[in-house]
Amino acid sequence: MKIEIIPQPLVGSVKAVASKSHAHRLLIAAALSKRTPAISIDTTSQDIEATRACLLQLKKDHPVLDCKESGSTLRFLLPVTMALKERALFLGCGRLPQRPISPLKEEMEAHGCKFINKHRKKGNSAEICEIQGRLQAGVFTLPGNVSSQYITGLLYALPLLESGSQIRITTPLESRGYVDLTLDVLKQFHIEVYIEEKEGCPTYKIPGGQKYLPPGDLAAEGDWSNIAFWIIAGILSSDSGIICNGINPRSMQGDREILNLARRMGGNLTVKGNSVLSMANTLSGIHVDASPIPDLVPILAVAASTAKGTTRIHNAHRLRIKESDRLASMYDCLSRVGAKITEEPGGLIVEGVPRLKGGTVSGYNDHRIVMAMTVASIVSEAPIIIEGAEAVNKSYPTFFEDFEALGGEYHVL
Numbered sequence: 226m227k228i229e230i231i232p233q234p235l236v237g238s239v240k241a242v243a244s245k246s247h248a249h250r251l252l253i254a255a256a257l258s259k260r261t262p263a264i265s266i267d268t269t270s271q272d273i274e275a276t277r278a279c280l281l282q283l284k285k286d287h288p289v290l291d292c293k294e295s296g297s298t299l300r301f302l303l304p305v306t307m308a309l310k311e312r313a314l315f316l317g318c319g320r321l322p323q324r325p326i327s328p329l330k331e332e333m334e335a336h337g338c339k340f341i342n343k344h345r346k347k348g349n350s351a352e353i354c355e356i357q358g359r360l361q362a363g364v365f366t367l368p369g370n371v372s373s374q375y376i377t378g379l380l381y382a383l384p385l386l387e388s389g390s391q392i393r394i395t396t397p398l399e400s401r402g403y404v405d406l407t408l409d410v411l412k413q414f415h416i417e418v419y420i421e422e423k424e425g426c427p428t429y430k431i432p433g434g435q436k437y438l439p440p441g442d443l444a445a446e447g448d449w450s451n452i453a454f455w456i457i458a459g460i461l462s463s464d465s466g467i468i469c470n471g472i473n474p475r476s477m478q479g480d481r482e483i484l485n486l487a488r489r490m491g492g493n494l495t496v497k498g499n500s501v502l503s504m505a506n507t508l509s510g511i512h513v514d515a516s517p518i519p520d521l522v523p524i525l526a527v528a529a530s531t532a533k534g535t536t537r538i539h540n541a542h543r544l545r546i547k548e549s550d551r552l553a554s555m556y557d558c559l560s561r562v563g564a565k566i567t568e569e570p571g572g573l574i575v576e577g578v579p580r581l582k583g584g585t586v587s588g589y590n591d592h593r594i595v596m597a598m599t600v601a602s603i604v605s606e607a608p609i610i611i612e613g614a615e616a617v618n619k620s621y622p623t624f625f626e627d628f629e630a631l632g633g634e635y636h637v638l
């Protein structure tokens with residue numbers, strides 16, 4: 226879908242969609258529980274549905290798990306599945322088959338699992354790997370700077386094994402908030418994990434033979450990673466502002482950091498209960514360490530594009546292995562619409578200009594690029610045309626309905 230976004234301020238209120246990170250974790254923990262609790266998830270997305278469908282496959286002896294484009298689903302369910310089954314086939318589409326699993330794969334291979342790579346097409350998806358052999362307990366060693374999703378997967382799987390295990394992180398842990406969210410959900414399900422830490426590198430000690438015991442029925446929280454687009458939209462828009470509802474400021478989601486980051490840039494934000502009012506203000510450039518908040522980078526780059534001065538986003542190497550190479554795609558999209566941006570090996574430098582000019586960009590089949598460039602239209606002189614806007618379905622299928630409800634105007638070309 227190619228769409229033209231008309232430049233204009235947004236105003237009104239919007240309710241956060243369900244956090245896919247929280248939803249994946251609750252659904253997996255519930256599926257591993259003997260007495261399955263009800264998990265309420267207000268809204269859904271392609272990634273959440275991929276996890277649901279894969280969990281249904283776990284009822285089979287030889288499950289076929291189509292993770293679609295969801296890195297979380299694949300990396301979480303690789304070890305979980307092999308803690309339960311002798312054989313499984315994993316599929317994926319879009320960029321997922323190219324996204325790395327090797328550090329996790331090597332550790333699983335050292336602990337009883339044999340990976341067979343086939344790369345055959347299966348409908349719209351491709352085979353990523355077939356795995357044979359149950360996962361065995363032991364010491365798992367992983368780098369902390371590729372994907373925290375490997376750690377989450379093992380934290381879910383290892384309590385199910387007979388003996389105890391350890392996960393040793395060998396370099397400072399990035400995306401730590403996601404691991405903390407995992408530990409929080411595991412704790413709610415009465416799973417014990419002991420943590421030791423040395424110079425930013427945690428070791429997780431996980432007793433074996435544990436049972437997932439749900440605390441009762443649970444609900445997925447509002448999504449900080451996605452509400453961040455509307456928080457920045459409010460600051461770039463008008464004095465009346467955007468009210469973002471259904472978002473918990475005490476959430477374990479690391480992307481609640483958007484509040485601090487936007488305030489550091491000069492954003493005018495008021496938090497009241499589970500709502501954030503975001504009002505127009507002039508922004509200034511800041512330095513951002515992206516390692517704890519990789520998913521916020523596309524919208525922060527948009528905020529920086531018309532901020533006063535220079536914004537430096539560093540420690541962002543891992544953005545290259547997401548749904549697109551997000552450093553290259555944000556560089557390309559923002560420079561095409563008139564921003565002054567430099568791509569570095571592990572980051573972006575953005576020098577604010579008074580207004581963007583508009584133009585045509587690819588959405589790079591990446592939901593966060595499409596959403597970020599839609600918000601960029603607010604500070605643009607001419608329309609921004611985005612190719613492949615349907616990529617929003619991965620995490621936020623109702624994004625353009627909410628955009629219209631906030632007064633946004635777009636045309637399908």
Ligand SMILES: O=C(O)C1=C[C@@H](OP(=O)(O)O)[C@@H](O)[C@H](O)C1
Nearest residue numbers: 246297372373374400403519520
């Ligand atoms: O655990 C999670 O829910 C996620 C972890 C992060 O990935 P990495 O740890 O690979 O950076 C993040 O980018 C992704 O959108 C969701």
Ligand SMILES: C=C(OP(=O)(O)O)C(=O)O
Nearest residue numbers: 294295296297520547548
């Ligand atoms: C990177 C993302 O998700 P995943 O890794 O689960 O595909 C994302 O939602 O931005």
